[in-house]
Amino acid sequence: MKKLALLLAVVAVVSMAAYAIAAPKEVVYEVKMGNVTFNHEAHLATGDCVSCHHTGDQVSCKDCHTKTSKPNSKDAFHGQCIDCHKEKGAGPVKCTECHIR
Ligand code: HEC
Ligand code: HEC
Ligand code: HEC
Numbered sequence: 001m002k003k004l005a006l007l008l009a010v011v012a013v014v015s016m017a018a019y020a021i022a023a024p025k026e027v028v029y030e031v032k033m034g035n036v037t038f039n040h041e042a043h044l045a046t047g048d049c050v051s052c053h054h055t056g057d058q059v060s061c062k063d064c065h066t067k068t069s070k071p072n073s074k075d076a077f078h079g080q081c082i083d084c085h086k087e088k089g090a091g092p093v094k095c096t097e098c099h100i101r
């Protein structure tokens with residue numbers, strides 16, 4: 001019995017680790033016209049998780065938004081990032097303010 005309880009406890013810890021992916025501090029996108037740095041940690045103050053992770057799953061946007069999806073990844077990122085910066089009147093909206101060479 002003790003062994004089974006221990007085994008179940010180990011399984012529980014391992015499966016928690018598999019699902020709870022830690023939020024990144026920073027994400028860097030490598031783009032030809034200039035790399036984009038997204039400070040995830042600083043952006044937590046701009047809204048709740050679901051305002052950006054709009055499906056409720058805190059997974060990579062690229063799991064769904066690919067080069068060929070609708071909206072595609074470029075439009076999904078530009079749409080969310082630039083729209084909010086415009087709306088708040090803060091944060092970069094010009095190409096070369098985000099894409100830095
Ligand atoms: C301002 C928008 C925004 C907010 C608010 C936000 N996120 Fe994110 N999050 C992102 C973006 C953008 C990425 C990078 C995804 C990508 O590159 O595909 C990301 C990535 C992640 C990842 C890594 C996903 C992966 O598998 O690569 C996790 C986990 C995550 N966020 C959790 C959270 C949690 C938890 C919260 C709320 C406390 C939160 N996020 C709030 C925009 C946001
Ligand atoms: C589980 C799949 C999935 C994930 C993950 C996902 N999206 Fe989406 N997204 C969709 C689908 C499907 C649509 C089109 C339908 C809709 O508007 O809800 C969409 C629409 C959008 C739109 C257009 C919304 C509008 O009002 O026109 C933007 C912008 C967007 N996503 C950005 C993002 C960003 C940025 C992330 C990551 C932080 C992300 N999405 C993560 C599936 C996803
Ligand atoms: C929900 C609103 C919101 C979304 C979505 C959002 N931002 Fe921002 N962002 C802001 C605000 C507000 C600021 C200004 C913060 C300040 O000045 O203190 C900012 C500032 C920035 C800055 C300059 C400061 C820094 O962190 O280096 C960059 C770069 C930036 N955002 C990139 C992005 C990118 C890339 C995305 C999309 C992946 C994105 N943001 C999505 C609200 C948002």
Ligand code: HEC
Nearest residue numbers: 029030031033036073074077078081082092093094095098
């Ligand atoms: C708020 C920040 C921001 C601004 C402003 C911005 N971009 Fe982007 N851009 C991004 C992000 C984030 C991505 C997604 C990178 C990825 O998918 O890896 C991206 C992707 C792209 C891509 C696609 C790269 C690829 O490999 O799919 C091109 C091209 C691009 N941007 C050009 C532009 C141009 C031109 C402008 C000005 C009209 C602009 N961007 C303004 C953040 C920004």
